[in-house]
Every structure is written in structure tokens, then in C-alpha cells.
Amino acid sequence: MKKNLFSDNKQGSKGFYAALGISAVMIGSACWFAYGQSRKLTDELTAKNSVSEAEAPVNKRAYNVPKVTTSAAVRTTAPVRTAVSFTLTTVAAPNTEVTLPAAAIDAGDEPPAEAPVSAAKLADAKSPLEDMSFMITPFSGSELVRNETTGSWQTHNGTDFAADVGAEVYAVSGGEVTEVKNDPVWGVTVTIDHMNGYITRYCGLSQALEVQQGDKLAGGDLIGTLGNTADIESALTPHLHLEMLHNGAYIDPMSELT
Numbered sequence: 512m513k514k515n516l517f518s519d520n521k522q523g524s525k526g527f528y529a530a531l532g533i534s535a536v537m538i539g540s541a542c543w544f545a546y547g548q549s550r551k552l553t554d555e556l557t558a559k560n561s562v563s564e565a566e567a568p569v570n571k572r573a574y575n576v577p578k579v580t581t582s583a584a585v586r587t588t589a590p591v592r593t594a595v596s597f598t599l600t601t602v603a604a605p606n607t608e609v610t611l612p613a614a615a616i617d618a619g620d621e622p623p624a625e626a627p628v629s630a631a632k633l634a635d636a637k638s639p640l641e642d643m644s645f646m647i648t649p650f651s652g653s654e655l656v657r658n659e660t661t662g663s664w665q666t667h668n669g670t671d672f673a674a675d676v677g678a679e680v681y682a683v684s685g686g687e688v689t690e691v692k693n694d695p696v697w698g699v700t701v702t703i704d705h706m707n708g709y710i711t712r713y714c715g716l717s718q719a720l721e722v723q724q725g726d727k728l729a730g731g732d733l734i735g736t737l738g739n740t741a742d743i744e745s746a747l748t749p750h751l752h753l754e755m756l757h758n759g760a761y762i763d764p765m766s767e768l769t
Contacts, residue, residue, distance in 0.1 A: 646671065650667060668761040669712070680713055684703075688728065697752065698715045699716040699717060711755050714753075716738050
């Protein structure tokens with residue numbers, strides 16, 4: 512019997528298209544199912560992340576700050592004071608005596624020994640000038656007075672006697688010349704230790720001196736002549752600035768010369 516090729520081809524084509532259609536339907540169903548599952552999973556993850564972000568503090572998540580679980584300790588004891596030692600340095604103005612209060616002395620340091628007190632007055636005191644009648648500035652003791660040259664207020668530790676430049680200056684009592692110097696403040700100065708607790712200092716002299724350090728003098732011996740070399744009192748008329756100390760303390764020269 513002869514086969515109908517046309518009929519077979521037609522039936523084969525129908526089968527092919529039927530199979531193709533079924534495959535397309537299955538592929539579409541699979542894709543739709545996969546899309547649905549993916550969408551569901553995405554929604555669940557999004558919801559879960561939203562809850563986690565809402566519950567966690569921003570600073571804790573971003574900076575990993577640990578949560579405080581205990582309260583801070585309260586300090587109930589007073590701070591401990593530590594003693595600090597220091598060195599007190601005092602710079603004295605020229606012609607100014609500075610006395611530190613007893614509280615400023617370290618308890619571990621012993622105060623310097625005082626010179627022995629002499630009951631005798633300055634023996635056979637002489638006048639340092641031929642004419643002492645022109646006293647222009649007295650001894651001030653602890654009282655502050657205005658310096659006419661500098662304008663500052665300070666103690667005046669000596670007595671000023673006006674005299675002409677070139678007037679002769681004498682030792683008020685016997686003793687040893689312990690210092691001769693050209694002081695930048697007090698000019699040419701001679702210091703005599705009278706060896707009985709008394710010291711005299713003659714300031715504002717000229718450089719024409721008759722003595723040098725180490726000389727032994729008697730009362731009334733010539734020291735030199737008056738100059739005008741004390742810059743700190745240069746606003747005053749030429750004068751002798753005479754200082755006197757007894758056992759290390761300044762005293763009024765007039766108390767010994769009168």
C-alpha cells in the first residue's frame with residue numbers, strides 16, 4: 512500500500528507545534544513561579560532589615576559604642592593636697608632694705624646668726640664734713656619717701672648733707688676700709704668697718720680718694736673729696752650720702768654724730 516507522505520508530514524507538523532506550545536506554557540509557568548518566589552523573598556528581607564534598623568540605635572551601629580550597664584562611681588573623698596617647695600627670690604630696689612616675714616623662712620633652715628650687740632656708742636664720733644648744717648634729706652627708717660630723681664617711693668637708709676663738690680670728707684671714727692668701689696647707683700663709695708658692730712658708708716665721692724681697701728684709719732682721717740657721682744640722687748644738689756649700720760641694721764647717723 513502506498514504511504515501518503517503529505518498526510519504524514521501534516522500530522523508530524525501538528526505534533527511538533529503541540530509540543531512547542533506545551534513547552535512554552537511550562538517555561539512561562541516556571542518563570543512566573545520563580546519571579547513570585549524572588550519577589551516574596553525580597554519583601555521578607557526588606558521587612559526584616561527595616562525592623563533591625565529601627566530597633567538598633569544609630570550611634571551604636573555606626574560607631575560600635577558599648578552600652579553602659581553600670582553607673583559612674585561618685586567621688587566621696589576630698590582631694591589630697593601635695594606640699595610644693597619653692598625658692599623665694601627677692602630683688603631689692605637700690606637703697607631699700609627688704610625684710611622677709613618669718614612665715615617665708617623654710618622651717619628646715621636656721622636663720623643666720625646675729626652679730627653681737629654692742630652697748631657702746633660709736634667711739635669718738637667726728638663730723639664727716641667741715642660743715643654739716645645743710646642736711647637736705649634725713650634718714651627715713653621704715654617709712655617710704657619719694658625719690659626726687661627716680662620718682663619711686665622707697666626707704667632712705669642714710670642722711671644727705673649738702674656741700675660743694677671738692678669738699679673734704681672724713682672718717683667719723685677709727686676702723687678698717689673694707690670696700691672701695693664705683694657703684695653704678697651710688698657712685699664712688701667707701702665703706703669702713705669700725706670693729707664694734709658699726710659700719711659707715713660714704714657715697715657720692717669723687718675719684719680723688721686718699722684711701723684704699725685694707726687701710727686702717729683713725730677718726731677724723733681724710734677719706735677723699737665730695738663729687739656728684741650718685742646717679743640715683745642726681746636731681747639733688749651735690750651732697751654726701753652717709754649711711755650707718757649697727758649690727759647689720761640701718762640706723763640714723765645723726766643718733767651717733769650728735
